[in-house]
Amino acid sequence: TSQAGTVFTGVSSNGTSGIYFAAHDRPGEIIAVAEAGPGLRFTEVRNPSIGRPPSSASSSSKGPGIAFEGQTANETSGVYYVERPGLKPRLIAGHTTRFPGGRGTRSCLTNPVVVDGSAALVAFFASNCDGDSSAAALRSARRMCRTRRADNHVVKDTATNLDAGIFMGTPDSGGAGLTTIADFQTPPPETSSSNSNSNSNPNSNSSFVAFSRPSAGPGLVAFVAETSDGVLGVYARVVGGGGGDGGVVSVVSTRGGAFSDFPNPPSVSGDRVAFFASGGSLASGVYATSPVGTAGGNVTATAVVTLSDSPGPSGGGQFNYIGFGANAFDGGKVAFYAVTEV
Numbered sequence: 001t002s003q004a005g006t007v008f009t010g011v012s013s014n015g016t017s018g019i020y021f022a023a024h025d026r027p028g029e030i031i032a033v034a035e036a037g038p039g040l041r042f043t044e045v046r047n048p049s050i051g052r053p054p055s056s057a058s059s060s061s062k063g064p065g066i067a068f069e070g071q072t073a074n075e076t077s078g079v080y081y082v083e084r085p086g087l088k089p090r091l092i093a094g095h096t097t098r099f100p101g102g103r104g105t106r107s108c109l110t111n112p113v114v115v116d117g118s119a120a121l122v123a124f125f126a127s128n129c130d131g132d133s134s135a136a137a138l139r140s141a142r143r144m145c146r147t148r149r150a151d152n153h154v155v156k157d158t159a160t161n162l163d164a165g166i167f168m169g170t171p172d173s174g175g176a177g178l179t180t181i182a183d184f185q186t187p188p189p190e191t192s193s194s195n196s197n198s199n200s201n202p203n204s205n206s207s208f209v210a211f212s213r214p215s216a217g218p219g220l221v222a223f224v225a226e227t228s229d230g231v232l233g234v235y236a237r238v239v240g241g242g243g244g245d246g247g248v249v250s251v252v253s254t255r256g257g258a259f260s261d262f263p264n265p266p267s268v269s270g271d272r273v274a275f276f277a278s279g280g281s282l283a284s285g286v287y288a289t290s291p292v293g294t295a296g297g298n299v300t301a302t303a304v305v306t307l308s309d310s311p312g313p314s315g316g317g318q319f320n321y322i323g324f325g326a327n328a329f330d331g332g333k334v335a336f337y338a339v340t341e342v
Contacts, residue, residue, distance in 0.1 A: 001050065001327070002050045002051060002052050002064050003024070003052060003064075004023065004024065004050065004052075004064040005021055005022050005023040005024050005025075005050070005064075006021070006022050006024075006050070007019060007020070007021050007022075007033065007048045007049070007050040007066050008020055008022070008048065009045070009046060009048065012032075012035070015037075016035050016036070016037045016040075017035065017036050017037065017045070018032055018033070018034055018035030018036055018045055019032075019033040019034045019035075019045050019046075019048045019066070019068050020032055020033060021033050021050075021066065021085040031085040031086055032085075033048065033066050033068070033082050033085050033089075034068060034070060034080070034082070034089050036070075036071075041072055041073070041089075042070045042071060042072055042073075043071050043072065043073055044070070044071040045068055045069065045070045045071075046068065046069050046070075047068060047069045047110065047111060047112065048066055048067070048068040049066065049067045049068070049112055049113045049114050049122075050064050050065070050066050050114060051064045051065040051066070051067075051114030051115070051116065051117035052064060052114075052117060052217070052218060064084070064114070064117045065081065065082070065083060065084070065114045065116075065117030065118075065120060065122075066081070066082045066084075066085065066114070067079060067080065067081050067082075067092070067112035067113065067114050067122045067124075068080055068082075068089075068112060069109070069110055069111075069112065070089065076091070076094050076095070076096070077094060077095050077109070078091055078092065078093050078094030078095060078097070078109050079091075079092040079093050079094075079109050079110075079112045079122060079124045079169075080092060080171075081112075081114075081120060081122050081170075081171045083117075083120065090171035090172050091171065091172065092112070092122050092124070092169045092170065092171055093106075093109055093124070093126070093167070093169050093174075093175075093178060094109070095107050095108075095109065097174060097175050097178070098174070098175035099126070099167065099175060099178060099180075100167075100175070100178050100179065100180050101180065101183075101185065103163060103183075103185075104163075106126040106127060106128055106163070107127075107128050107129055108126065108127050108128070108129035109124055109125070109126045110124065110125050110126075110213070111124060111125045111213035111214065112124040113213075113214055113215060113216040113221075113326075114216065115168060115216040115217070115218065115219075115220075115221060115239060115240065116218045116219065116240055119170070119240060120170050120171055121168060121169075121170060121239070121240060122168065122169060122170070123166060123167065123168045123181060123214045123216050123221045123239075124166070124167060124168075124169075124214065125164070125165075125166055125167075125211060125212075125213050125214060126164070126165060126166075126167055127162045127163060127164035127165070128162055128163050128164075129162070162184075163183070163184060164183065164184065164210070164211055165180060165181070165182060165183025165184065165186075165208075165211065166180075166181040166182050166183070166211055166214045166221065166223050167179065167180055167181060167183075168181055168221065168239060179239070181214070181221050181223075181237050181239070181248075182208055182211065182223070182225065182235065182237065182248050183208065184207060184208055184209065185207070186207070186208055186248060187206065187207060188206055188207070188208055188225070188227045188231070188233075188235070188248060188250070189235075189247070189248055189249060189250045205229070206227045206228050206229045206231075207227065207228045208225050208226070208227055208228075209226055209227065209228050210225060210226040211223055211224070211225050212224035212225070212265050213265050213326065214265075215265050215266050215267055215268050215273075215326045215327075216268055217268035217269060217270060218240070218270075219238060219239060219240050219271070220236055220237070220238055220239065220268050220270075220271055220273070220292060221236065221237050221239055221268075222234060222235065222236040222237075222251065222266045222267075222268050222273045222275075222292075223235060223236075223265070223266070224262045224264075224265060224266065224275075231253050231254055231255050232253065232254045232261065232262060233250055233251070233252060233253030233254060233255075233262065234250075234251040234252050234253070234262055234266050234273065234275045235248050235249065235250055235251060236248070236249050236251050236266075236268075236273055236292045237249065238271075238292065238293065249292055249293070249299060250299070251266070251273050251275070251289055251292060251299050251301070252275065252277065252287070252289070252299070252301050258279060258280075258283070259277040259278060259279050259283075260278050260279065260280075261277070261278040262275055262276065262277055262278070263276065263278065264276045264323075264324045264325060264326070265325070265326040266326070267324075267325070267326055267327060267328045267329030267330075267334075268329065269329040269330050269332065270291075270332075271291040271292055271293070272288060272289050272290070272291060272292065272329075272332075273288070273289045273292055273329075274286060274287065274288045274289070274304065274324075274328065274329035274334050275287055275289075275301075275324070276322065276323075276324035277301075279306075281308075282306060282307040282308035282318070283303075283306055283307075283308070284306060284307050284322070285303055285304070285305050285306030285307055285308075285309070285319075285322055286303075286304045286305050286306075286322060286324050286334055286336050287301040287302060287303055287304060288301065288302060288304050288329070288334060289301045289302075304334050304336075305319070305322060305334075305336060305338075306319075306322075307319050307320075307322065311338070311340045317340060317341030318340070318341055319338045319339065319340055319341075320339045320340060320341055321337075321338060321339040322336055322337070322338050323336060323337035323338070324336050324337075
């Protein structure tokens, strides 16, 4: 959902499955974005993402932009983009696309998010998810690969050649239009603490070994990742115009011991990131950062709501559980799910 409307998967009255768009200013009107079935271009479509409407009048005709995963009849699986509902989907990257750095192709491309609808920028996760029976079985279940543990969503499989990463591209540009946000060859930034990260030079003695799905907003891509020296953290990268590209920035990490896990993908709003962190005692909860800039700047995180908080003036004791998602931070407000004592 964005200010423009809501995009969702569904089945139409004639039995055709697809991705559809409902505009907020036209109640009851549903527009097909991409449908799948016999005789159609796609055999399967899933995981849609909608961007924010363009802020400038010159870009208003472009629409918010919708990205999704698609599989065509000729087995071209990949990430597709629609400038606005009703237009033809265009390929961002597929399983035959050559990725940057001479790293070849990727067999799994998933979880696309619209970074900037006015520029048709889309970020997505990609890896080589096949290669052995266990990975193939998980691929058929629409999971990228096995996770570190059941409640941790960062992907990690050192037994196969995953070559995973977060990438960004534009439609119809092929591999030449792809940018690496972070992959196994990207050195993570050196950091000094867990809730006020002073980003300095890239850590040449470490590398990323696992990534979550990305989250994005205009000019910023965020994700959870693990490094080879065992640090789990939320990272971000400034992209596109405006702030320039200063490399990967550490938003928050397990270094220092204040937090032990980041089990949900982060959310992005403007130049800030919100995330759920597991901490000691009652410190687990949702946190939001100061503006995220380029590498070298400090990023601080403050609590929005934790397990120590009360649900409000109506009482109910403390929170017993707090849930958080990838699209829960917009316009400075954070949405979350909670279970209370009463």
